[in-house]
Amino acid sequence: VKILIAEDDRVSRRMLETVLVEWGYEVVSVSDGLAAWQALVRPDGPELALLDWVMPGIDGSEVCRRVRAGGGERPAYLILLTVKGSREDVVEGLRAGADDYITKPFDLGELEARLQVGRRVLALQRNLALRVAELEEALGDVKRLRGLLPICMYCKKIRDGGSYWEQVEAYLAAHSEATFTHGICPDCYDTIVRPELAAHQAASSGASEP
Amino acid sequence: VEERRVPSSLPVHLAEGCVDRQAILGRVGGDRAFLRELVGMFLEDLPGWVARIRAGLGAGDAEEVRTAAHTLRGSASLFGAGAACDAAGRLEALGRSTDLSEAGPALVALEEAAERLAATLAGLASETDGGTREDPDR
Numbered sequence: 001v002k003i004l005i006a007e008d009d010r011v012s013r014r015m016l017e018t019v020l021v022e023w024g025y026e027v028v029s030v031s032d033g034l035a036a037w038q039a040l041v042r043p044d045g046p047e048l049a050l051l052d053w054v055m056p057g058i059d060g061s062e063v064c065r066r067v068r069a070g071g072g073e074r075p076a077y078l079i080l081l082t083v084k085g086s087r088e089d090v091v092e093g094l095r096a097g098a099d100d101y102i103t104k105p106f107d108l109g110e111l112e113a114r115l116q117v118g119r120r121v122l123a124l125q126r127n128l129a130l131r132v133a134e135l136e137e138a139l140g141d142v143k144r145l146r147g148l149l150p151i152c153m154y155c156k157k158i159r160d161g162g163s164y165w166e167q168v169e170a171y172l173a174a175h176s177e178a179t180f181t182h183g184i185c186p187d188c189y190d191t192i193v194r195p196e197l198a199a200h201q202a203a204s205s206g207a208s209e210p
Numbered sequence: 211v212e213e214r215r216v217p218s219s220l221p222v223h224l225a226e227g228c229v230d231r232q233a234i235l236g237r238v239g240g241d242r243a244f245l246r247e248l249v250g251m252f253l254e255d256l257p258g259w260v261a262r263i264r265a266g267l268g269a270g271d272a273e274e275v276r277t278a279a280h281t282l283r284g285s286a287s288l289f290g291a292g293a294a295c296d297a298a299g300r301l302e303a304l305g306r307s308t309d310l311s312e313a314g315p316a317l318v319a320l321e322e323a324a325e326r327l328a329a330t331l332a333g334l335a336s337e338t339d340g341g342t343r344e345d346p347d348r
Contacts, residue, residue, distance in 0.1 A: 009285045011252045015237065018244065054280045083284045084295075105287040108237065 001119060002026045004049040006036030006063065007081065008056055012104065016050060019108060023115075033058035040067050040076050047074055048118050051098070052081045053089050061089075061096035068097035075125065077118035144175050228323075228330045230290020237288060242337075249335040252285060253328055259285075260324055263301055267313050275313065276305025279320075289331060294323040 003025045007013040013029055020027050028046055030036050034057040039045050051060035058066070060080050067076060080093040080101040090101050099121065102114055149171075150159040157165040160174075169180045184193060238244045259282040266274030283298035297320035304313045 009281050010255065011248050011285045011288060014251065015248060015288060052284075054277050081284075083280060083287060104284045105233070105237065105290065 001048060002028060002046040003115075004036060004039050004046040004051075005029045006031075006033065006039075006049065006055060006060070007052040008032060008054075009052070012052070012081070016106075019111070023112065025115075032056045033060065033063050036060075037063045037066050041070055041072070045076070047076050047122050048115065049076055049078050050081055050102075051078060053083070053086065053093065061093045061098070064093060064097035073129070077122050079114060079118065141176060145172075228291060228293060228326050229334065230292070231334065233290040234288075234334070246335045248288070249331045252289070253331060255285070256282070256324055256328060260321060263320065264317060266305070267310055267317060270310060272305045272308040272310055274305075275310065276302050279305060282320075286327065289327070291323075291327045294320065294327045297323045 001024075003020055005013055005016050005020070005027060007016065007029075008031045010031070013031065017027050017029055025048075028039055030039055033051075033055040036049070036051060036055070037058065040049060040063070051063055053060045064078050064080070067078065077100075078098045080090070080098045081104060082089050082093070082101050083104050086103075093101055099118065100114055102111055151157070151168070152159075152165065156168055158168055158171040159165050160171055166174075172178050173180065234245060238248065259278050262278035263275050263282070266272070266278060279298045279302035283295050283302060286294040286298065297316060300316040301313060301320060304310055304316060
């Protein structure tokens, strides 16, 4: 998992880098807010981020605000780094779009647990996006069968596009997930098959007479 | 829990409440070489932060005082440096309020705390290893 560390204090940054690499993360480090924002909006940018509150350039909450304003298909999970006793900063940061915060000095157990929460949320988001894509595809199929279809009053062929008329089953097979098995309904059996059989029998008995 | 030790080269009153030795070692997983690297960085950067705060106070630049004090506080907190964090916290609050009129004594307190902290950390970093890792819970 790729993770961004945006922290201007190199002692904190080095400590976080070492711990996160040890935990198996692919770490991207920057030391100012603008670089953090640029890293997050890249198409292959990290989906998890630890953002220091006070940084040169733009601060952590402004990074959150810009990332959220940008929308995007992969909303990153943003954790603000604050210093103990900065409650107002936390409130402002969460309002700006941060998902969580962690207080310096870091407790490694807490940091690990909060990152796990982030990964869980990202996985849920990914699964949800996948399901939405599936549903949108299914909806697209349904929509193709809606609206006015020109149909022949006599033979019931359907006009597909310009002047091409095709059997209703061919049309449905091409525009939906449906497939057809052929049989004979009781009405057609009485009105079509039975008279044909009778005619066939009459013809064959007539032919056998001398 | 082991009684908190301080570097033997330092008078006890200097290191008392200055750093949280157990917390530091816990945070670096008992890795003394890594601790030395972090202390080295911190000791290089500490005078710069104090100088920025002093210059900010001289110029009446509350924002500069606030941000430099904040960064110093965050970094010092990693070493459990209570006194330096408190002093930096006072300056940060004054910077935030933009009223720097009472910042003089806070700066003096920070400079004293920073001096003690630097001496303590330098002593801690120069302690002999007896191995590269030390169990913080031992």
